[in-house]
Amino acid sequence: MTDEQLAIGVDIGGTKLAFVLIDRAGHILAEHRLPTDPLQGEGAVIERIVAGIATLRDRAEHPIVGVGIGSPGHVDPVRGIVRNAVNLGWEAVELRKAVSAQLADELPIFMQNDGNAVALGEMYYGVAQGCSDFVYFAIGTGFGAGAIVHGEMLDGANFYALDIGHLALDPTGRLCTCGQRGCLEMYASGVGFVAGAQAYLSDYPDSVLANTDAITGSDVFNAIQAGDALALCVWDEAVEHLHQIVAICAVTLNPAMFVIGGGLGHAIADMLLPLLESELPSRALPSVYEGVQFAESQITSSAIGPACLVWHGLSRR
């Protein structure tokens, strides 16, 4: 593979579609964004995905060797199907087939769940370069995760591995969009921040959030930074759930590193990373926690990881 070859990456987010065109060295040659607007239906979203890919393809000055797509939900990378993408309202979408048909060329399309795809990007071009065993948390509107084990994406028997956003840490807890109660995502994500603020609002009538019309994750984040009592209650709850999931991942996967990314993840990384690092020794044995690093993601676009699916996929053909 030479530097002359290019790859397109697509990240399907709950609110936006991110596209990048990269070369083998990881340089971003072009970027594009479109709204996801999942309420318009899957057909409209797929049309925008195809339009975004075509926009970057038109700007490429060297051959594009593939497209990588990272999607929320349960992604079957073999059949190219996305299932149960709750935030998109997708039950089962044959994404590869649909995108392929509309692109009208023979570009190979590689798919993965967004957590695994972004983790791969971190290994190729980010903070985890040279690290073959690590766990990635994408903290954004929702909670995504991925793990690299011995340099490979961990996807499991049915590609559901690391679907920890919907791990019901407290089965009697807050109702989640997936139908379960007490999912990690309902505490440690933008959705979780908002749900927490709404749940405790009546206990904190003096909170700055009490006068906010439609509370967003950023409102809660700003209130946390301002030391608002309600927001700090939401924060403590999020951090406790993250301590639990870090300990679970540490003992099951024995990673050398935890990487925190995602929009909200970047915003809270400075506050969160020292807390996670200092707490893990209380929840796991020294053999598990010694030497574990906690780092903020260095990848600047959520679509770079999906683009790396192309390099990774082609290298295994």
Ligand SMILES: [Zn+2]
């Ligand atoms: Zn859930």
